[in-house]
Amino acid sequence: MLPVMSRAERERFLADVHIGVLGVTDARDTAAAPLLAPVWYAYEPGGDVVVQTGRESLKGRLIRAAGRFSLCVQDERPPYRYVSVEGPVTAALDPLDEASRTAIAHRYLPEQEAAAYLKATENQLHEDVTFRMRPQRWRSADFASFAAEFS
Template sequence: MSVQDREAFLAGLHVGVLGVDDPRHDGGPLLVPLWYSYEPGGLVAIETGRKTQKARLIREAGRFSLCVQDEKAPYRYVSVEGPVVSIEDPLPPVEREALAHRYLEAENAAAYLAANHQQLTDDILVRMRPQRWRTADFSAFAAEFDT
């Protein structure tokens, strides 16, 4: 993908899969699906509970990866990895509301925010600067077979 295409794809509405090094038990990385936000040229932002295993591992590693994909053909994905550049604690309410409205219709977002108000007060906002990009777009490949 071109720089413009990969940034537009990452800015699109996808559930991301966060990956962060997890040295426990000699295992692989911790992989967790989550909501995220991104504007082309900017930072990836995620929210999580301040006392979660995910938050602890992100703080220890100082970086994380995020992968997003199209689950329908023609398949595409973007994976980014980079350093954490800020952690806002507590999560700013405007960020919490923006993320809920990104993923849910207005009425459902309001209900979600109200129902999870107490839990969401325990969240932090983590921002990551994309440093390494990996992408694939199988549109051209799929077009060869679309006759």
């Protein structure tokens, strides 16, 4: 059995800065599996997962069609940890929520780089949509206690 995290631990871990891997059902005839794509995201404990993507992108179209998605984040440094969440879309903000876009850019980039990124990609204000997802199912593992047995 995997060493799972407590609710507080998994929510703190998800709130930390990680690149997320978004998963969404791909019901097209040619699809062999769900669509998986790396994304920037935002999350506050007890809240919704927030992601942004192109309104007409494959990812955006599939999220709208499925009405739900999943997100997995991990720490690749030993001892390994991960949190995976899945749930329904609670809101699709179109046009894009500018304040959320700015906050996510500053979450992932230093101040000057975030400002330059936001300016260089300001077309996203008209082309992207913000999806909010309420985590319903959680999966997690923290191998710290397991790894301690071998130290």
